[in-house]
Amino acid sequence: MTIKKLAAILGLSHTTVSRALNDHPAISQATKNSVLQAAREYGYIPNSAARALRNASTGAFGLVIPDIQNDFFITITNAIAHQAAEQGWQMMLAITGDKPEMEHTVLRRLMTARVDGIIFAPTASPLDESRELLLRTNAVQLLRRHDSLPAPVIAIDDRYGIHLAVQHLRGLGHSRIGYIGSSLALSTGAERLQGFLQGFSAEEQAALEDVIAMGPPQAAFGGEAFARIMGSANPPSALVLGSPRYAMSILLAAKAQNIRIPDDLSLVAYGDVSWGSLLDVKLTTITLPETEIASACVAIIRQWMSAETPVTPEAFYAATQSHIFTPQLVPGGSTSAFTPRR
Incomplete structure (x- = not known):
């Protein structure tokens, strides 16, 4: 189902249907309602790639982590994904396995998908090609930092x-x-x-x-x-x-x-x-401080999504500060006072 087919079914112009789907103020609420109802009935799905060519934001971002077995990354990923869903953002998750070649591959694919930005935990030795890619997009380093990369950091002390x-x-x-x-x-x-x-x-x-x-x-x-x-x-x-x-x-x-x-x-x-x-x-x-870290990531994503015009990487990196959070020690039963061995 396309906009043109939907317009033909409704007896409306292609422009009117398009404007109704995008909540244009010039279209009456009654027309919007009928168009949205027909879109649901006939299974119309918006073309996000075409919309990205018209708008500053694609509504999508990348999250790149080493694996999905680390409890920290699992918690952060779940928190970001939950908030992203509430905001209507699309999160694209990629796994590097801590391999520089895979890191370069997923970064390139995310940029091809025209994501608004990338949050990633860098590998120990990013390729030169990865560094060049990151100079052309908005990115934030998560938990880890690599001095050769320009992206700001959201991490822990x-x-x-x-x-x-x-x-x-x-x-x-x-x-x-x-x-x-x-x-x-x-x-x-x-x-x-x-x-x-x-x-x-x-x-x-x-x-x-x-x-x-x-x-x-x-x-x-x-x-x-x-x-x-x-x-x-x-x-x-x-x-x-x-x-x-x-x-x-x-x-x-x-x-x-x-x-x-x-x-x-x-x-x-x-x-x-x-x-x-x-x-x-x-x-x-x-x-x-997993909750605070996830919130800092979401704040960065919101900055990308709410921009009326595309933010250049140079401007983003110049205006975005790193966030370093402080952990705390929580005593439990696995530590006790030293007693000499007999």
Whole structure:
């Protein structure tokens, strides 16, 4: 069904039907109602591509994330999608798998679809071609940042968050504290490690080298790193997890090794996990401001959608500030005061 066919059925001009569908003030409400009713009956669907050529906004935006297994990204995606649906916006979700080539592919496809803007979590090493694409569109970096990219950032003060975990454990008397974090190639991994190290003197840092493990933000790595750290000659009395992806594998590994939490090992996790309520012991966590982050993303999207004329990337980047949110530590039952091993 096209506008021309709909116009022929109604005995109206093509222009009148088009204006009625777009709520033009020159068309009477009675005519609008009859056109909308016929459009529903005959299954007319507006051509969004054609409409995009006429209007400043397509009503669509891209959300590009590494995967849909990370609890943080799942929560953010659901929150943005829900608000987008309420506003009548179209969200196009793309997954990169943390691969630069896939990142370039999805960015190019989104731009081909004429989205008004893109919110994305960059990979560790974006291709030059991706950087060139981002110079031609409005984009925002989510959670992660890459200094070579021009886009502003909506992120968390990762360094402060991990430092809160160290302060909490040191306040409980722990001094030999281990850390499992994501790759230093990611901005989040580098910032969180710095937050951990700043809680110790240079001498203390040197003594902790054997209980610090860095790797990909994947569950399997968490379990492997845990086994290595706890199998050392002098295992830590407490452990900080730099990614929520590690929590499940580490808890399973601890159970397999008969390591009791918090009796044998105090544990602080970075970020909430959706299955946390199923545990016998509530995790001590660094809680991330997911609602505030989602709201900041929606505010950016609204800026794109409400523009009467297209906003150039240069103007957007010059006028848009980064937002860095502060996490909080929420004590739970997975941490307790240090007691010397017998």
